[in-house]
Amino acid sequence: MTASTATTADTFRPALHYATRNTWLNDPNGLIFHGGLYHLYYQNNPLDNVWGNMSWGHATSPDLLTWTEHPVAISCDEQEDIFSGSIVFDRHNTSGFGTAETAPLVAMYTSAFKPASAHHGVQAQSLAYSLDGGYTWTKHTANPVLDRGSAEFRDPKVFRYTGEDGSYWVMVAVEATDFQVVLYKSEDLAKWELLSTFGPANATGGVWECPDLFALPLDGEADNLKWVLTVNLNPGGPNDGSAGQYFVGEFDGTTFTSSTTVTEGPQDPARLAEYQWLDWGRDYYAAVSFSDAPDDRRLMIAWMNNWQYANQIPTSPWRSPMSLARVVSLRTVDGKPRLVQQIAEDPASISNLEPSFTLESAEISNETRIIDGASGSVQRIELTFTPGTADDFGLIVRGDETHGTRVGILPAQGRLFVDRTASGQSDFHESFASIDSAPILPIGGSYRLTVVVDHCSVEVFAQGGLVTMTELIFPSSTSTDVSLYASGGTATVSSLNLTTFS
Incomplete structure (x- = not known):
């Protein structure tokens, strides 16, 4: 690890964690390793250090510890706020946004439409693309590309799935107040077909947000893959306030089936401690994983704050840091699959x-x-x-x-x-x-x-x-x-x- 020095005027600025220079951040978005760098996008208020004016900030790192802040990547406007989402490298240009020479990065984000928009009151999924490695972005002219007419449909995580029925894009998003994960498929990132839904299950003490779905080998056995579905919720954590839970099971390209569900439907408060939590602390929320991380590692970062007091923490001029990146794996413990999380350092940074x-x-x-x-x-x-x-x-x-x-x-x-x-x-x-x-x-x-x-x-x-x-x-x-x-x-x-x- 390396560390920068906090100044007297900025006592709490982290040395090992990412924080913006002088603005607000919350959920990590669009995590991807591309062009030899880890790209961290995030919910950002570019005009203040409290929540508002939601846009995507951007930082890069060669080693997950030393971060460089860049200009705002995708900005809100009079029509929409830019809520959480993800980025994929469309290496085969399935979207058509690329050129003969350059495959695009494609961001899928939630448009939270404002009164000036014809979609006012709706949350729907939209696209933006980049042809310069993720530094400048163009919004798709046909946005939104997926609209359920819902006020609480958000936080798309997209990945490429390959199975018996071929290869296609899968989106995992939430109907937040229904405690439901919704899964869609697409050939081109623009036209989406509903696959299935999951939930309510386990913790439902607050809205569901920021889901993720990925495969991990159980006990390091490459031929024994299990699928992990993570779902963040606010409030309803094991120690109050914001938190993240996970389920382990199977995904067949259409449906996720959990083998670790404790309760279905409304949460049973007496069984809260039996649920599987990403983190038991108060300040680990909206955790999502990187796309295309080197060496097939599954790397995750979370927002290190809690919505109970997020706008009030005594930092200035910035507010809110990110967690350290973690490498996650899956291990059998007492006959059940459990996530194991360790500090994810780039091998070149630990000498x-x-x-x-x-x-x-x-x-x-x-x-x-x-x-x-x-x-x-x-x-x-x-x-x-x-x-x-x-x-x-x-x-x-x-x-x-x-x-x-x-x-x-x-x-x-x-x-x-x-x-x-x-x-x-x-x-x-x-x-x-x-x-x-x-x-x-x-x-x-x-x-x-x-x-x-x-x-x-x-x-x-x-x-x-x-x-x-x-x-x-x-x-x-x-x-x-x-x-x-x-x-x-x-x-x-x-x-x-x-x-x-x-």
């Missing part, structure tokens, strides 16, 4: 990851112990705990004498938690100061954590990425201590490797 601090073993007993020589505000911490008699144990990051963010384990309850009630600034919204938790079980008698700390966030990858938690924090620039703690008994840190970037 300088030698730890700046190591600790081979330490027993902690009814204490909070500051680790001398380990302070910092941007860090990657890898550690393994072996439980003893303690009721809870863990570490505290971005701390000082009175503040800090606690990442802890309650072994008797089988819970991992992040406590940000004393993390720094938290009074900007009544729901921000929280203690959020996720289920966790020991593996081989131990708990293994990777914690990525940035100027305004903590991302926790537990047990090799089987459980993740993502949380915004807003600590003082002087809160840089790292501590280990145990309450009500003992715990042992059997290894700790820490890399400090600033």
Whole structure:
């Protein structure tokens, strides 16, 4: 990883995560690897740092860590706002937007039509295309290309499917307030035929948004592909507010069939913890994956914020960062398929990851112990705990004498938690100061954590990425201590490797 330095005037600007220079962002859109670069498009207000004037911003990176912001890619106008969507490389020019020399990139996005439009009040799907690698875009003159007459039809994710019936484009979108995923097919990206629908199922505590559908080998077996359907919802997450869930099953080119559905129809609040969540933290929303990622990796990025307080977080002049990119895989755990998520670094970017601090073993007993020589505000911490008699144990990051963010384990309850009630600034919204938790079980008698700390966030990858938690924090620039703690008994840190970037 590499890190830029936050200035005094911009204390919370992330060093390892993407944020705009001076505007608002939310959902990642149009993620694609093209021309040797990762392209990140996103919901953007180019005129302010709160939600509004929805357009597509644009940034590129060679390594998923160092990002360059570009001018607005697809702008709103008097007719429409540009809501979420996706981009494909139309390498065979099925759309006809390309030339003999240049295959187009084609963006499919949701047009949220304004009063000046003949489609006012409708959300429908539209196209734009680029012939210069994704930097300038032309809206299709025949937009919208798919209109259901719905006010809540949005967020198309398009991919190329090849099966027994041939090869064609598939679109996955949502009827948001019906808790329904709708699937369409097309030969040319302009004329669409309904395939099937999925849902309601599992979590329906808020509108469904930003779906994705992709295949992954189960347990690394290339001949055992399973399909993963992700659906974000707001509100209704496991720790309140925005979140993302997933289903695992089969897709035959027409219908997605889930093998992991817990409840169909309306959500059962008593079974919320049984649903499969992309992330158990408060600040991981609208996650979608890249098209054409190198080495067939499935890479995902999410918006690192929560609609409960998104417009109020204390950052300026920018507002809202993106999560780190994650590589996702599928593993059998206790007889069921589970997503595993790990930090997705480009191989060329990790050559300088030698730890700046190591600790081979330490027993902690009814204490909070500051680790001398380990302070910092941007860090990657890898550690393994072996439980003893303690009721809870863990570490505290971005701390000082009175503040800090606690990442802890309650072994008797089988819970991992992040406590940000004393993390720094938290009074900007009544729901921000929280203690959020996720289920966790020991593996081989131990708990293994990777914690990525940035100027305004903590991302926790537990047990090799089987459980993740993502949380915004807003600590003082002087809160840089790292501590280990145990309450009500003992715990042992059997290894700790820490890399400090600033």
